[in-house]
Amino acid sequence: MANTTPSTALSRTETINLIGLVSVCATIFVRTLEGEGEPLLASLALSGFAFAASYAMIRWLGPTFIKAGLKGRDMSKLNNTHYIPECMGAICAVVYLLIIIVFIPFPFYKDIVVATSGGGNRDVVMNVDFVQKGRLLHKFPHSKLASFLSAIISLQSITLLGIGDDLFDIRWRHKFFIPAFASIPLLIIYFVDFGVTSIVLPTFLQPYVGRELFDLGILYYGYMAAFCIFSPNSINILAGINGIEVSQSIVIAVLLAFNDALYLMTPYPHPATDSHLFSLYFLLPFLGVSLALLIHNWYPARVFVGDTYCYFAGMVFVVVSILGHFSKTLILLLVPQIFNFVYSTPQLFGLIPCPRHRLPHFNARTGLLEPSVTTWEKDRQPHPIIAQVLRILAQFKLLRIKEDEEGRFEETSNFTILNLWLVWRGPMREDKLALEITAMQLAVGLFGLFVRHRLALLVFREDNLSIRGAV
């Protein structure tokens, strides 16, 4: 079944490289098992496995997906008559989940050693009888385990719902709220097991409120739920050209991991070390599976990622940032997505007609992408106020409009960041557009992190990187 088309086999070079990678990872992995189970190394090794497994399975399972009806045509190519597999991000999600489940014992290795009579580093020797009864390991960090598990449940939920979306093509209005369901486990475990609903107030607000911390109470859960809904959807709507969903996700994940690394490299143990280690454990395998997907999804794409991947990626970010207590940092990294969403609202909320697809228009003659447009009939012109706003946007180069001699709109470019970028930079090939948007995402994100750590002192009393745990 896997051999109906020759392209599903791995080439000799690919096979050798993957086997090499797996061997290296296996060596590292066995070393960590022999030693003290250093979780970060184990996570790295497992991320290597995750990359190799996703890479091979994405290749092998293509025909199986096509046979199951999960297929699509690439509209931005000259030769777009053949189908390529769709929804391959589901493979990444499932591989990721299996890997992260296998990883569960590692962050707790030392605690398990402490709690059981097995060899290794025993700082505290406990009564064996006590241990044999289970349940009573007072020293065991159960709440850390519970937040780890709740993260997995949220990610599994979003995967299930994402696959449902990919299979059944749920309408936009309905699927917008899919991530809300997946946020329930996160919120519930947050409620049951953590319950911190206070935020640090900016310094300039503190005199008015009279304190440093402000308890948002139930609003905090609303904030988290909104965040859970926004992040996956924002990745999902910045889509439409080869590679862009995965490359933006990789940039965000790399920047989050970079931010985590900052906390781990402080000269003395930082109080938020645990949160940021936790974050790395979830981000490294995500990078593993995403890179494997990117290689197949980059221009010219041999597979499509599907909504599952976008939801899943967005949820990984939400999970690490909420459970790691740095959701404000994530907001800084999502600035291009936030801009894209805000910019899209006129079409999403129906003020401007919204065609089924708003991806950039492929010009078959030049082979380049151009901004796609919404056309206006002569007798169905926008409301005068809206027309005025559209003209102002066009003046600020935030829209391209085409009018006839009498000043009636003929077409306006669609409201997505991809089309806007093409308005600014002119027609370009699909991969160049993906590359430029990714570079922009990286630049904006780095600037965001700079603001976060260098300029935070202007609005907060201290940057939590230097003094206190992140809230």
Added chain:
Amino acid sequence: MANTTPSTALSRTETINLIGLVSVCATIFVRTLEGEGEPLLASLALSGFAFAASYAMIRWLGPTFIKAGLKGRDMSKLNNTHYIPECMGAICAVVYLLIIIVFIPFPFYKDIVVATSGGGNRDVVMNVDFVQKGRLLHKFPHSKLASFLSAIISLQSITLLGIGDDLFDIRWRHKFFIPAFASIPLLIIYFVDFGVTSIVLPTFLQPYVGRELFDLGILYYGYMAAFCIFSPNSINILAGINGIEVSQSIVIAVLLAFNDALYLMTPYPHPATDSHLFSLYFLLPFLGVSLALLIHNWYPARVFVGDTYCYFAGMVFVVVSILGHFSKTLILLLVPQIFNFVYSTPQLFGLIPCPRHRLPHFNARTGLLEPSVTTWEKDRQPHPIIAQVLRILAQFKLLRIKEDEEGRFEETSNFTILNLWLVWRGPMREDKLALEITAMQLAVGLFGLFVRHRLALLVFREDNLSIRGAV
């Protein structure tokens, strides 16, 4: 989309009944929120919601499933040209998972009240500062929460893998091990958080071993993994006629719930009460979604359940019995499944040729089911030893064989309990067969529970219902 065929709409009676059920459940649910959050009542109310949601969604989503290619024809019907939706058990699984996630806070209600400053029954008043920091709620039963979450993760994993199986039609040899992956979270959390690997030895063995408890160590994990693989697969292979997958699952769930109830109705609080409450919390919503599915899947079936449901049901049983420490009891309830599996092995392991489908043969003339058969060519007869065994089985009425005048096999009935039942009882209509098998399952299970609680004293020092916690 949902209205392409008239049958997807709920009838007026159905609508009224469902709204009535939901109203009653909502009333109970709100009462539990106002009171002390009595978790068993909340679970009952949520199970009612689960029934209503599954019932309506199974009806509404039929055409969506068919459109996505999840469809099949019922071969045991006269008019079998039209497709009916397949894999509808996935709806049950997803509804179940959402309901059980929403239920998470309830078993911990009192602990949350103790740990926070909110109203209600405060037996222990804790320092508020302490609480606000999170993480440090020493009184909170984190390990109970962790086992709850691990159960959810295992069930979500099996659902994901089951849907993969239903979509991609994984080969039998491969899919047999699918539940093994889903068992990983269960085993890992068992290892990390519980670690009891001792079993109580039967009294007659105790003098030889010299103690009452025997530590199986790593073998215990092997035992649990094998159990995780066996239970879902055993449900999946006792299949092939309308309603049988769901009705056997409902019988097992009802008997497990009955067994749980025995522990809750002891005159004094039983040490295993918590385990059995835990079990009920998982079984009640399962009964809710299963009943909704059974109504649609019972003869003549309007939907098929799919492998997802079978795996999912088997995993629910494994999860409650492993985390509740009564896996031996589950084995007693699975006796018909174990018999079916053992009886099937000659065909599963290739000693006897195994056709693609072994479901009973539908005789279009009589409208009744008859045992389906494996045919033997004149020049491809079984090995003499196997032939001898087949004749012995036939003598004990454990097989029907048909020989030609020269004693060569022409056909032998297929090795499933459904075919065997038809050999014993003669041809019968599909629903009668399902009913009789279900009744047999109930009778065998009740006898098993009787053995468990009345005769256990013969092999163990005491029945744990009367004196000690179950191990």
